[in-house]
Amino acid sequence: MSALKRLWPSSLAGRLLLTIALALLVGQLLNAVMLVRGQREASMDRVAAEASVRLIAATDRLQQGRPLRERFLGRFGRAPGLRFRRTDLTPALPIQPGMRPLPGLVSRLGAILPSYGVRYSRIEAATMAAPPRSRRVDRLAAEIGGRSNDRVRMLAVIAIQRDDGQWLSVRVPVPEASNRIIASIIVQTVVLYIVMLVPLIWLTRRIARSMGTLREGVAHFEQTQEARPIEPSGPSDLADLTRSFNAMSARIAAMLNEKDVMLGAIGHDLKTPLAALRVRVESVPDDRQRERMVASIDDITRTLDDILTLARIGRTGEAREPVNLGALVDMIADEYRDLGHDVALAETPRIVVPLQLTWIRRALRNVIGNAVRYGARARVSIAQGVGQVVITIDDDGPGIPDDQIERMFEPFTRLEASRNMATGGTGLGLTLARAIMQQHGGALRLENRRASGGAVEGLRAVLTLPMG
Numbered sequence: 001m002s003a004l005k006r007l008w009p010s011s012l013a014g015r016l017l018l019t020i021a022l023a024l025l026v027g028q029l030l031n032a033v034m035l036v037r038g039q040r041e042a043s044m045d046r047v048a049a050e051a052s053v054r055l056i057a058a059t060d061r062l063q064q065g066r067p068l069r070e071r072f073l074g075r076f077g078r079a080p081g082l083r084f085r086r087t088d089l090t091p092a093l094p095i096q097p098g099m100r101p102l103p104g105l106v107s108r109l110g111a112i113l114p115s116y117g118v119r120y121s122r123i124e125a126a127t128m129a130a131p132p133r134s135r136r137v138d139r140l141a142a143e144i145g146g147r148s149n150d151r152v153r154m155l156a157v158i159a160i161q162r163d164d165g166q167w168l169s170v171r172v173p174v175p176e177a178s179n180r181i182i183a184s185i186i187v188q189t190v191v192l193y194i195v196m197l198v199p200l201i202w203l204t205r206r207i208a209r210s211m212g213t214l215r216e217g218v219a220h221f222e223q224t225q226e227a228r229p230i231e232p233s234g235p236s237d238l239a240d241l242t243r244s245f246n247a248m249s250a251r252i253a254a255m256l257n258e259k260d261v262m263l264g265a266i267g268h269d270l271k272t273p274l275a276a277l278r279v280r281v282e283s284v285p286d287d288r289q290r291e292r293m294v295a296s297i298d299d300i301t302r303t304l305d306d307i308l309t310l311a312r313i314g315r316t317g318e319a320r321e322p323v324n325l326g327a328l329v330d331m332i333a334d335e336y337r338d339l340g341h342d343v344a345l346a347e348t349p350r351i352v353v354p355l356q357l358t359w360i361r362r363a364l365r366n367v368i369g370n371a372v373r374y375g376a377r378a379r380v381s382i383a384q385g386v387g388q389v390v391i392t393i394d395d396d397g398p399g400i401p402d403d404q405i406e407r408m409f410e411p412f413t414r415l416e417a418s419r420n421m422a423t424g425g426t427g428l429g430l431t432l433a434r435a436i437m438q439q440h441g442g443a444l445r446l447e448n449r450r451a452s453g454g455a456v457e458g459l460r461a462v463l464t465l466p467m468g
Contacts, residue, residue, distance in 0.1 A: 011208065012204075012207075012208065012211065013204035013205065013207065013208040016200070016204055017197065017200060017201060017204055020196070020197065020200060021193070021197060024189070024192055024193065024196065024197075025189070028185055028188065028189045028192070031185060031188075032181070032182065032185040035181050035185070036181060039181060043174060043175040044102075044104055044105055044108065045108070046175060047105060047156045047172045047174055047175075048105055048108035048109055048112065050172050051105075051109060051125075051156065051158045051170055051172050052109060052112045052113060052116070054085075054087060054170045054172070055109075055113060055118060055158070055160060055168065055170055056113070056116050056117075056118055058087050058089075058168055058170070059117075059118050059168065062089070062168075068087060068088075068089055085170070085171060085172065085173070086169075086170070086171045087168075087169070087170050087171075088168075088169050088170075089166055089167070089168050089169075090166065090167050090169065091165070091166055091167070092167065093124065093159060093161075093167050094157060094159055094167060094169045095124050095125075095126045095157055095159055095169075096128075099126035099127060099128050099157065100126055100127045101124075101125065101126045102125040102126055102127060102156060103125075105125040105156060105158065106123055106124070106125045109123055109125070109158065109160075110123060113160070118160070119162070119163060120160035120161055120162060120163075120168075121161045121162075121163065122160070122161040123158070123159070123160045123161070124158070124159050124160075125156060125157065125158045125159075126156075126157055127154050127155065127156055127157070127174060128154070128155050128157055129153065129154065129155075130153055130154060130155045130173065153174075153176060154173075154174040154176070155171045155172065155173055155174060156171070156172045156173075156174050157169060157170075157171055158170050158171075158172065206234060207234055207235065207238065209233075209234070210233045210234030210235075210238050210239075210242070211234070211238065213230055213231070213233065213242075214230060214238070214241070214242055214245065217230040217242075217245065217249075218245070221249050221252075221253075225252075225253065225256055226253055227246070227249040227250045227252070227253035227254075228249075229246050229250075230242050230245065230246055263307075263308055264308075267304060267308050270304055271301070271304065274297055274300060274301055274304075277297060278294065278297050281293045281294055281297065282294075303428070306428040306429075306432060307428065309362070309432060319356075320354040320355055320356055321354065321355070321356075321357060322352045322353070322354055323352065323353055323354070323355045323357055323360070324350060324351070324352055325351045325352070325353050325355075325382060325389060325391070325465075326345075326348040326349070326350060326351055326382055328357075328360070328361065328364070329345055329348075329364060329380055329382060329391065330345050332361065332364050332365055332368060333345045333368070333378075333380060335365075336368060336369075336372055336378070341372040341377070341378070342372065342376065342377035342378070343368060343371075343372060343377065343378045343379075343380065344377070344378070344379050344380065345380045345381075345382075346379070346380065346381040346382070348381065348382040348383075349384070351382060351384055351389050353389055353465055353466075353467060354468070355440060355465070356439075356440070359436045359439070359440075360436065360440070360465075362432065362433075362436060363432065363433040363436040363437060363444075363463070364391075364433075364463075366429035366430065366432055366433045367393055367429075367430070367433050367444070367461045367463065368380065368393060369429065370395075370429055370430065370461075371393050371394070371395035371397075371459070371461070372395070374395065374397045374398075374459075375394075375395020375396050375397030375458055375459060376395065376396050376397065377395065377396055378393055378394070378395055379393070379394045379395075380392070380393050384467075387466060387467055387468075388442075388464050388465060388466050388467060389464070389465050389467060390462060390463070390464050391462070391463040391464075391465075392460060392461070392462055392463075393460070393461040393462075393463070394449060394458055394459075394460050394461075395458045395459050395460075396457065396458045397458055397459055398456065399448040399449070399456035399457075399458060399459050400446065400448065400459060402448065405446050405447070405448075408430050408446060409430050409431055409434050409444075410431065411427065411428055411431045430444070430446075433463075437463055437464070437465070440465055440466070441465070441466045442463065442464045442465040442466060443463075443464050444461065444462070444463050444464075445461075445462050446459060446460070446461055446462075447459075447460050447462070448460070
């Protein structure tokens, strides 16, 4: 099954062409089977007709008391061989056990012979290999002018049991299937492929080109969230789809621009009074109250920054640049070690990946910060896979219930047992980290690390990034 999946084209044009080609091939195979079957039926009809005539003639001669002998009509040698057409009267059944029975021929003869007065108690029919024709007979037939180039390979032996118990049998050459049918089918298949597939290839290439342009436009909008009009081309349905996408992307881009303007105004309007409030709080004489008020203002400011950052992801316009991922993670680990946290980085080779440095740094800090905040320490490792790089961050915390892991990526989600305002955080760290990874074409997932007995030893965060 996997081999078929590898051979099956991934593109729409390839699948369409292969499906039509296979359908044509199956149709031609069925046509060939029906033609060959029809030819076999016709050959059996010819054998039945000749056998019936000879059996009726032999029966008439026996009833008239005349000696049993073959009558040849026409020029000598028109038959492929003299010994191929024999009429015998024997006490034993001439059909041997090794011969292949012909029930269809029996049914044909059973419908013909009684209507011509041929009485019998039993009828048998089978095929046998034709004896080789001697060179003498070939030379004699050639001299007479009746030589046939058609080789006779099989003979049909038909025997009827008369009322006296004797078997009256005849041998009839079985016409072989002509190779012209197969050759004709092959020629028809080639012509059909040329007539049908050549225009289809042109049509599918045109559709694929139009769809490729549309796909590039969708990818550009996904990465930049900027509307870039696409010239409609191809069939009318595809052109209408392109126009609809242009209109939709223009509306979405306009709404995103309005959102950015609105969020910028909200951020400015909120940060200004917060800064002024922070200055006034410094004059509060009670140190405990002043510290609590400053902490609250800082929490509000961080939450506001995270919200604005999440809203700006994908619309920063920052170009990607080659980044040594190992050096970047080591630098972030050093920052946490300088603050007294236990962060260890396993030895890793040099891996250079095109990234938006500011955003990836923010995602790594969020995930490593969660590990040291809730899991006491963080152990980071980097591995390069097939077409991607995997960053693994393990902690020694209590883990997260399996049914709550996906909820941790929702904005402002914290678990009461381990993630609350007392430990810091806004509940947007993992949301931001996953959004940044997805913006780079990667992913972020969480899973519990379990011991051999099944007990949770900590939480594991797995970040994947494409190499290109």
